[in-house]
Amino acid sequence: MDGIWIYLGATGLIFLLLTFFFVRHIWSPRKLDYITKMIETGQFKKAAREAQLLIKKNERNHRAHYMLGMCYFHSKQMEQAMYEFRLLTRLNRYDDAVKEEDVRNKLAEIYLHYGQLEEAQKEFLLMMRLNPSNYEVIFKIAKIFMDRNFMDQALAYFMKVVALNSKYAEAYFNIGQILFQQKKENEALIHFNNAVKYDSQMHKANYFLGVINKGNNNYHQAVACLDDAQKDADFRQKARLAKGQCYFEIGDFSKAVVEFERALKDVSEEDAVSLAIRYSLAATYEQMRDLPSAIEQWEAIASVKPGYNDVLEKLSTYQELRTDDRLKDFLTASNTGFEQLCRELVMAMGFDIIKFASENGNHAVVLANEPESKWRNTKVSNKLIHIFRDSDAISEQIVRAIQEEMKRVNANKAICISTSKFSPGAREFASARPIDLIDRTGLATILKKV
Secondary structure, X not given: OHHHXXXXXXXXXXXXXXHHHHHHHHHHHHXXXXXXXXXXXXOHHHHHHHHHHHHHHOOOOHHHHHHHHHHHHHOOOHHHHHHHHHHHHHHOOOOOOOOHHHHHHHHHHHHHHOOOHHHHHHHHHHHHHHOOOOHHHHHHHHHHHHHOOOHHHHHHHHHHHHHHOOOOHHHHHHXXXXXXXXXXXXXXXXXXXXXXXXXXXXXXXXXHHHHHHHHOOOHHHHHHHHHHHOOOOOOHHHHHHHHHHHHHHOOOHHHHHHHHHHHHHOOOOOOHHHHHHHHHHXXXXXXXXXXXXXXXXXXXXXXXXXXXXXXXHHHHHOHHHHOOHXXXXXXXXXXXXXXXXXXXXXXXXOOEEEEEXXXXXXXXXXXXXXXXXXXXXOOOOEEEEEEEOOOOOEOHHHHHHHHHHHHHHOEEEEEEEEOOOEOHHHHHHHHOOOEEEEOHHHHHHHHOOO
């Protein structure tokens, strides 16, 4: 009888061991495969329930915890997902189905979701130790350093990326950005060119290429780059601003206006870029003598940021346009009209014109003298007259140059007339010399005689 009980006990033990083996090595893996398929087909709630059942049977079932973490992650339940993936790092059990790199990558993404950059970076650094040749992970480390404003460290890691993958366009772009911020434009130029070389769709790199070329006065090359940069929605507005500034510098004001006005169409709310666009547009209108349009832009800027550059000064300078029609005509006249008004101005001052020259419709130089009938017994002397139609203050350097010119043309007196004002240095220099300075107020008085 004892033999029977021993036999039955042994048989039961064998059955239990076989059952355990079946559950552990056959049924459980099949169950996990089933859960995996549910995750792949987006059945996250159902998959999560099945994974939780497995965990109840074995709390240290790392594969079930991984599956549950994946369900939470894809369901955007980040806190629960974080708990599961952190638990896996504590269990420290990894295999072909649950790889440490995958677990740490998911943790890093969750940390990024919550803006915990340092924690995310720690996970990526651990991944880098596991696989030093994974340039994608190194790129993420570099990007976080960049976002945390540790530019030197970011640059070092981006350099590691291109050392591992010499055709990684995005890494070249970020290297270029850092060097550009560090005022190393020539070095940045090389990396931005590489970014475009290895990715023809890297339009944002062409924005910086355009800006650098503009800074080097390569305006036509800059325009070509900025044309391409407009294809990137994030850089379109700034590209149009820079392109307009290129046209402004080469004197093509009509094209500049077109670019600035296009850029303004993208303005949804006023910011630093929109104010720069309006200021550049106003400067262009000013050069074109369309002062009412320029004033409109200055007023728009002043309503948002009164202290922006010299906007209030500009508005003050041109406020007479509303009350003085003669001064308005002088300021807004075409180049030909400006020359004619300058001639009439000189004659209204009582001088005869000997020689007249005009530059760009904003500056006239006149050699004149007083009528001989006024001084019959006195030697007629020449007068050198400079007339500036510009919003910039007349500097001491300009007045000194006028004095030197007086000697060359044998003039005993000079008159400098400006629609703007004179710097303190200019006034002090002229006060001890035969040079009369006439500002806008004095000009307005003379124009009444024209």
